Amino acid sequence: MTAIPLGVPRRLVEFTLDGQEARVPEGSTILDACRAAGKDIPTLCQGDTLTPKNACRVCVVEVEGARTLAPACSRKAEAGMEVRTDTERARHSRKVVLELLASSVNLSTTPRAAEWIKEYEAKPDRFGPDAARVDEEPRVDNDLYVRDYDKCILCYKCVDACGDQWQNTFAISVVGRGFDARIAVEHDAPLTDSACVYCGNCVEVCPTGALSFKSEFDMRAAGTWNEAEQTETTTVCAYCGVGCNLTLHVQDNEIVKVTSPHDNPVTHGNLCIKGRFGYQHVQNRD
Amino acid sequence: MDLHFGDSKPTDEEREAVDALLGPPGSAWETAFGDSTVRSDADLRWARGGRAARERRDLLLPGLHAVNDRVGWISEGALDYLCRRLTVPPAEAYGVATFYSMFSVKPRPATVLHVCTDVACAAKGSAELCAGVEGRLGLGSGVSVERSPCLGLCERAPAALVVRAGSPAAGLGDPPPDSRSSHAGEAEKAHATAVVAPATPEAAVLAASAPETAEPEPPASLAVPQAGQPGLTLLRRIGVVDPASLDDYRSHGGYSALRRAFELGPAGVIREVTDAGLVGRGGAAFPTGVKWKATASQPDRPHYLVCNADESEPGTFKDRVLMEGDPYSLIEAMTIAGYAVGAHKGYLYLRGEYPRALRLLGNAIEQARARGLLGDDVLGQGYAFDIEIRRGAGAYICGEETALFNSIEGYRGEPRSKPPFPVEKGLFGKPTAENNVETLVNVLPILTMGAEAYAAIGTEKSTGPKLFCVSGSVERPGIYELPFGATLGELLGLAGKPGNLRAVLLGGAAGGFVRADEMDIPLTFEGTRAAGTTLGSGVVLAIDDTVPLPRILLRIAEFFRDESCGQCVPCRVGTVRQEEALHRIAERTGAAAAGDIALLREVGRAMRDASICGLGQTAWNAVESAIDRLGAYE
Ligand code: SF4
Ligand code: SF4
Ligand code: SF4
Ligand code: FES
Ligand code: FES
Numbered sequence: 001m002t003a004i005p006l007g008v009p010r011r012l013v014e015f016t017l018d019g020q021e022a023r024v025p026e027g028s029t030i031l032d033a034c035r036a037a038g039k040d041i042p043t044l045c046q047g048d049t050l051t052p053k054n055a056c057r058v059c060v061v062e063v064e065g066a067r068t069l070a071p072a073c074s075r076k077a078e079a080g081m082e083v084r085t086d087t088e089r090a091r092h093s094r095k096v097v098l099e100l101l102a103s104s105v106n107l108s109t110t111p112r113a114a115e116w117i118k119e120y121e122a123k124p125d126r127f128g129p130d131a132a133r134v135d136e137e138p139r140v141d142n143d144l145y146v147r148d149y150d151k152c153i154l155c156y157k158c159v160d161a162c163g164d165q166w167q168n169t170f171a172i173s174v175v176g177r178g179f180d181a182r183i184a185v186e187h188d189a190p191l192t193d194s195a196c197v198y199c200g201n202c203v204e205v206c207p208t209g210a211l212s213f214k215s216e217f218d219m220r221a222a223g224t225w226n227e228a229e230q231t232e233t234t235t236v237c238a239y240c241g242v243g244c245n246l247t248l249h250v251q252d253n254e255i256v257k258v259t260s261p262h263d264n265p266v267t268h269g270n271l272c273i274k275g276r277f278g279y280q281h282v283q284n285r286d
Numbered sequence: 287m288d289l290h291f292g293d294s295k296p297t298d299e300e301r302e303a304v305d306a307l308l309g310p311p312g313s314a315w316e317t318a319f320g321d322s323t324v325r326s327d328a329d330l331r332w333a334r335g336g337r338a339a340r341e342r343r344d345l346l347l348p349g350l351h352a353v354n355d356r357v358g359w360i361s362e363g364a365l366d367y368l369c370r371r372l373t374v375p376p377a378e379a380y381g382v383a384t385f386y387s388m389f390s391v392k393p394r395p396a397t398v399l400h401v402c403t404d405v406a407c408a409a410k411g412s413a414e415l416c417a418g419v420e421g422r423l424g425l426g427s428g429v430s431v432e433r434s435p436c437l438g439l440c441e442r443a444p445a446a447l448v449v450r451a452g453s454p455a456a457g458l459g460d461p462p463p464d465s466r467s468s469h470a471g472e473a474e475k476a477h478a479t480a481v482v483a484p485a486t487p488e489a490a491v492l493a494a495s496a497p498e499t500a501e502p503e504p505p506a507s508l509a510v511p512q513a514g515q516p517g518l519t520l521l522r523r524i525g526v527v528d529p530a531s532l533d534d535y536r537s538h539g540g541y542s543a544l545r546r547a548f549e550l551g552p553a554g555v556i557r558e559v560t561d562a563g564l565v566g567r568g569g570a571a572f573p574t575g576v577k578w579k580a581t582a583s584q585p586d587r588p589h590y591l592v593c594n595a596d597e598s599e600p601g602t603f604k605d606r607v608l609m610e611g612d613p614y615s616l617i618e619a620m621t622i623a624g625y626a627v628g629a630h631k632g633y634l635y636l637r638g639e640y641p642r643a644l645r646l647l648g649n650a651i652e653q654a655r656a657r658g659l660l661g662d663d664v665l666g667q668g669y670a671f672d673i674e675i676r677r678g679a680g681a682y683i684c685g686e687e688t689a690l691f692n693s694i695e696g697y698r699g700e701p702r703s704k705p706p707f708p709v710e711k712g713l714f715g716k717p718t719a720e721n722n723v724e725t726l727v728n729v730l731p732i733l734t735m736g737a738e739a740y741a742a743i744g745t746e747k748s749t750g751p752k753l754f755c756v757s758g759s760v761e762r763p764g765i766y767e768l769p770f771g772a773t774l775g776e777l778l779g780l781a782g783k784p785g786n787l788r789a790v791l792l793g794g795a796a797g798g799f800v801r802a803d804e805m806d807i808p809l810t811f812e813g814t815r816a817a818g819t820t821l822g823s824g825v826v827l828a829i830d831d832t833v834p835l836p837r838i839l840l841r842i843a844e845f846f847r848d849e850s851c852g853q854c855v856p857c858r859v860g861t862v863r864q865e866e867a868l869h870r871i872a873e874r875t876g877a878a879a880a881g882d883i884a885l886l887r888e889v890g891r892a893m894r895d896a897s898i899c900g901l902g903q904t905a906w907n908a909v910e911s912a913i914d915r916l917g918a919y920e
Contacts (some may be wrong), residue, residue, distance in 0.1 A: 096892035170375030181852030186376035195290030
């Protein structure tokens, strides 16, 4: 969570990070400490507004004395710990995890994936042409957002955002198990038959583009999506008195999607259907 | 929580099955939507639900069982009704129902024949069994044949299990079937299970068509070749005592350990268990006394005791034999453990594939309760303790302690990340001691013979007696009890080692292979570790040179791929990539296999290092040991 309200002062925990003394407030994760020290560790399932599920395992680091590697995103720093972030062992696991992911799903719209694949010299092709893939068709069953699970890495962020961490609607869940596990609504029905209230908070947190605005999905299909040309303007939603912050993404003088600043201490990036999707009236020019 | 339910309605039968478990609905809000016939004016102003209903979330798994047992599969209407009754979001319940392999959310025949295709059964002809069964039970036979992982009947391989859905079989005290019940009189639709092992296609098909009249299983003592021999500790009552009779159990020394426990007090019991050097028998070998002490000393209340009877490691069947042959001993041991850690409630999480153990344990708990050995005032000592059985539904991963908690709580059986450890935050987020069946049963001799005498058995670091599950190519497969420290050769000598032994799988699918010339490996935790292998759960699966090794390795890989919960990437995708590589090299050796072996090693290393839980961390062990120790693919 980015916006931490000032609370009781927390004690500092001292430990070693890559041989250097590090001091972080009690309760901080190893990842927090790394970021504070300016170290870059890849993360996918970690999100700034959610408790990480630590399911992707790209952020693993070596903790002295531990049998296995630890997920930096959720292991809390403990006094006296000796953590190494860039060992051959940790790098090997990150590389293999990136290969496993990239060989099974489409990471083309996952920010930074290509960069990490290069950095870790991951070769997703080496599992051969017959390596099983998730292979799902995009589900376009409503006008607001598209679910393209061929891009889904099962990070659980959307489930947590829809469930007890933010929205409390519990419209989606992981179903099935193992390689066949997928995100779905009850009975694997279309979204329109589900409990979904179209707040789009799942879209807000999805790290891969598996969930995207229908507008973005259509523009990408038409080849007109151009992030470099977009401007972002943060304003206040005018629909109701809550006054959530909206960030309007505008391309060619058209709003193409709406996000919300995660560091807003009230909403943490969450909106309701009106703020998130109800922008057409603004550009109704007839 | 603003729950949304679809408009699919349960059938009368489904509703009955759920109501039989949960009682009639408290208000119309809990019934199927739109059922205005039963909604009164008062219902419109008042709804029971909220926290009270949500706190029954843990009845989700029993509820799914209730529907599946009655109808054979779980329809949308049934699932929605169950969700309404428990205030569980349907998407989550759907995620739970699809997690377990014994449930189906698609229509299927009422009778399911599970044919084991796992390692021990594969070595004893499960492929022929499957082919024979499928040849006889074609489409329209009303039986669905499903290939199953280890059914825990490995000593009688190949094995099959029949589960037929239907209304509950009439038992003693049940009212006579009356004509109002939709299925009265249709005796052939009563819920029934049958175990067929060793199975022939004919016997399996016969059992599938009439499970209620299937041949009874042989007594559990037949799985204990040493039964009745002097000098046994854990197995001494098996075949001697009547597993259905509490009196018989008491006349064979039952409940003397509990009396001793009350004399010692909780701290005294923990001291004895610690001094005895008891370590967990489930595979992790963690000191039991340390675990109990840590749980007992937590200020947070309540404390729970959980018995892990989800024995699903391929090749393991010792817990089944203990529970079937001497069920009261587990009930007594759980009571002692509960007393020691300060728990008033014990959960016995039993794997779903053990119908006889379920019956016998259910009976044992009832009898113990009726006689004041469970309940508000155990043995008149002012200590309250009771045990509830929870059935698993076909998921190896639920043997992982934290996955087991999730499963009991009504969530998907996915492991939690540790820390926090269960002694601090376990079942329902409360301090919990979790032990497997064999570990708990060891507490009885510790208390009756005293820590010192117990610790004198075995070696210095591995104390006490140990059970081994011997199966595969041996003359007398079964459970053997030996003091820790006996060698592999001695054990196989007892079981009748074949002349053409090729290898032994030690510790199950998560364990490792050793060669036929490594018979002097001492069977202790430290001895197997020194030999670069593991004792695991006590599996000793002998493989002779007629069994094609690559096929066994493929089966192991397939097992882990099937059983991965899917939560973390190294395990979810890694197990698939490993199985693919093993398929590619199934018929190859030497240079032709080298590239894929290198790939297996790289993926295996990341799985071991980066997976969340033991499943992914050990999934590569057996195959790696076959490559390194047995020279498979050379
Ligand atoms: S849009 Fe909102 S309610 Fe719908 S699935 Fe996403 S998070 Fe849940
Ligand atoms: S849809 Fe997106 S947020 Fe949801 S699990 Fe998949 S990748 Fe994560
Ligand atoms: S996003 Fe929804 S809740 Fe927030 S101000 Fe707009 S209308 Fe109100
Ligand atoms: S970012 Fe840490 S496990 Fe995914
Ligand atoms: S019952 Fe078939 S392998 Fe155990």
